[in-house]
Amino acid sequence: MAINATQALTAREERAWDGYRRMQSLLSSQLNRQLIQETGLSDADYAILSALLTAPDHRLRGMALRCEVQWEKSRLSHHLGRMQTRGLVLREDCLEDSRGAVFRLTEAGRAAVEAATDDRVAAVRTYLLDLLTPEQLDALTEISGAVLARLAQDDPHRRAVAELARGV
Amino acid sequence: MAINATQALTAREERAWDGYRRMQSLLSSQLNRQLIQETGLSDADYAILSALLTAPDHRLRGMALRCEVQWEKSRLSHHLGRMQTRGLVLREDCLEDSRGAVFRLTEAGRAAVEAATDDRVAAVRTYLLDLLTPEQLDALTEISGAVLARLAQDDPHRRAVAELARGV
DNA sequence: GCGTTATGGTTGACGCGTCAACCGTGTCTT
DNA sequence: AAGACACGGTTGACGCGTCAACCATAACGC
Known part of the structure; x- marks a missing residue:
């Protein structure tokens, strides 16, 4: 039918993709x-706030923040606007x-992130990290x-970001 | 500080979680x-349409469709409404x-999914499956x-859905 | 049968994410 | 110095996803 037909998925690939797809969708909605x-705090809030938290003086240029969370600039602008009114x-x-x-992080913002950190880590453990063997953790990293x-x-x-993440 | 402090992440866990988080976010937005x-067609459209495509007579109860894609019922209702006007x-x-x-899938709907299938598979190969070794595919499945x-x-x-996916 | 509860589905409001257009400012070229 | 271009950021419109409330019908208990 198509001229440039793509190789269909093998059973192995099918299983992996289907599993990943389901996990991705359910896990992220559960965590959020x-x-x-x-x-x-939403995932988005948390990402912003924790980036600011680790920044010197709890302040960050919009540019730096964007690079940190890897968002479109308009998304960042919209979201920061809402967070500001909050x-x-x-x-x-x-x-x-x-x-x-x-x-800049406000005092309320700082308090909110710090209060949320434990919940976040606990949830990530419960629904992901604690379920995996060390080998599976490494596999996920790779x-x-x-x-x-x-x-x-x-x-x-x-x-640059990807290379940073791999320790290059 | 907190009474029920959660075990902090080890370096290994940190790498795995950070990698997964980044991959998840960038990969899904790229594919979509x-x-x-x-x-x-959006990811959401594609999910609905391909579920209908594989259904007998290209028709499905709302309930069955909801079970298939694992969405909230209101999301399904809204989305189907939009897809109907399209x-x-x-x-x-x-x-x-x-x-x-x-x-029920319309003729236009059927044509749209079928035209999209190749692109979808190709993209999933390009950005995920073709990058992984067979062992990594299996690890992802596990x-x-x-x-x-x-x-x-x-x-x-x-x-029930999860058990179905594991072949129980 | 009749009231109660559960189920399948819809609706409206609201915050979110994306795209394209835009604005003001810095930078580069000549 | 002047014009062109790049860059950091904002805005508005629009479709999406969630929540809570709702409606109609079915199933259940007595």
């Missing part, structure tokens, strides 16, 4: 729902570059390394 | 974006149960099996 229920984060002008913006490297290949902007 | 660009799918009344609804089993434990409704 649970985090929201227990802490009022009092988790504060926007300040950037001195070095008048185009830029600097975002697999994601390979996939991230491939993704970076298509998007040069992502390359 | 690519599918939409090349075929006009002419991909048709809603009919259910004879056996007057509460129920039956959804990992997702373990995670899905754990998730099913919390949600009895999901149990």
Whole structure:
């Protein structure tokens, strides 16, 4: 039918893909729902806040933050806007570059992340890490390394990040 | 600080979780974006349509469809509504149960999925399957099996599906 | 039969994520 | 110095996903 027919999936590949697909979808919704229920913070909130938490002085350029969480810039802008109205984060002008913006963790934001960290780690343990053998942990690391490297290949902007993650 | 402090992540666990998190987020957005660009169908559309495609007579009860894709019922309802206005799918009344609804693939819908299938498989190969060794494929299958089993434990409704996936 | 509860499905509101367009500022070229 | 271009960030529109409330019908208990 098609001129450039792709090789169909083998049974082995089919199992792996199907499993990954299901796991991906259910796991992320489970983790997100649970985090929201227990802490009022979404996965997205948590990503931003913990990036800010580890930053010096709890402040980060928008650019740096974007590089950290790997989001589209408009998504970041929208989300930071909402987080600002919720009092988790504060926007300040950037001195070095008048185009830029600097975002700072508020006291409430700091408290929220710190309160959420334990829940987050516990959930990740419960639904992923504690279920795996050390070999499976390593396999997961290798697999994601390979996939991230491939993704970076298509998007040069992502390359540095992927290499950083692999310890290059 | 906290009374019930969770065991912190080891370096090994940290690597695995961080890798998975990054892979998950970038891979799914890459696959979804690519599918939409090349075929006009989102991941969600594709899931629904391919479920209908494999169903006898290309028709499925809403309930069965929901069980297949594992969505919230309101999500399914909303999405099917949109797909209906796009002419991909048709809603009919259910004879056996007057509460129920039956959804049928339109001709356009059938054509759209079939046209998309190759792109989908190719993308999954490019960004995941072709990057992995057979052992890594199996590891992925085992990992997702373990995670899905754990998730099913919390949600009895999901149990049957998970067991089905493991071939029990 | 009749009231109660469970089930299949829809609706509306609201926050989220993406795209494309835009704005102001820095940078590069000549 | 002037124009062109790149860059950091914002905005608006729109489709998506979730939650809670709802409606109609079916199934159950008495």
